[in-house]
Amino acid sequence: METTYIKTPLGIAKIIGDENGVSVISVSDEGDSTAKLEQAKQMSDSIPKVLQEAASQLNDYFEGKRNDFTFKLNTSGTEFQQKVWKGLLEIPFGKTMSYLELSKKLGDVKAIRAVASANGKNPLWIVVPCHRVIGSDGSLTGYAGGLWRKKWLLEHENPSKQQGLFSDL
Template sequence: MAIAYFSTPLGTAKIEGDENGISVISIADEGDPGAELKQAKQISETIPAVLQEGIKQLQYYFEGKRNDFDFKLNPSGTEFQKKVWKALLEIPFGKTCSYMDLSKKLGDVKAIRAVASANGKNPLWIVVPCHRVIGTDGSLTGYAGGLWRKKWLLEHENPSTQQSLFE
């Protein structure tokens, strides 16, 4: 399993994978004392070939030059988790849906807690867009990377346009 660390506007990200695909993309926890120093030391100087395309596409995403990903994924999880993660991939760039909407789409409104749990265990940060799932009331609920990151990602994908008085 190859591992690399790379810098993003939201902190240092870790990517893991092999010839079967990318299995983990995660973000370092900035709440950790000394995180900045640790992150600076972690940035990989050389990137294993199996991870290069994933990092390149994520960098383009952060630069606003990409809104989808087409590198091979290979996450580990239960069948139910994989079913939820597959449904997450269908949420369009710049759009959101609620946990209830996702549960309905998967065919069981009573599974809302299980869907939320699977969403929270998503191992592929950004690529499987769990940040696009919000509360039924439109609130930014639950995000493993911190709600400030979720807000940043949603604003990055759907920036509000300021209206001009002089159009």
């Protein structure tokens, strides 16, 4: 397995994978001492060939040039988790879905808590868009990367980037 780090507007992203695909993408705060060490490592190392496409596509996403990912994924999880993650991949860019809607889509409305748990164990930050799942009332609920990141991602993906009424003041 190879590892690389890229700086994003939301912190330092850690990308892990090999020739079989990317298996983990996670984020940490730049203020973390570990993250600072990782950031320094990234600046001095070249990105491993097997991770170059993933790093490039993530950078494009943050620059607003990409709304989907085409690099190979290699996730590890239970059969149910894989089913939930596949369901997350079907939520379109700029759209959201509630945990209840996702549970219904996956065929078991009673599995809402299990769906939420699998969503929280998603190993591929942003790429498998667990940030697009919200509460039934439209609220921002649980997000492993922090609700402020979830809010940022949803605003970043919002197709109508409306300015505030008093932005000129």
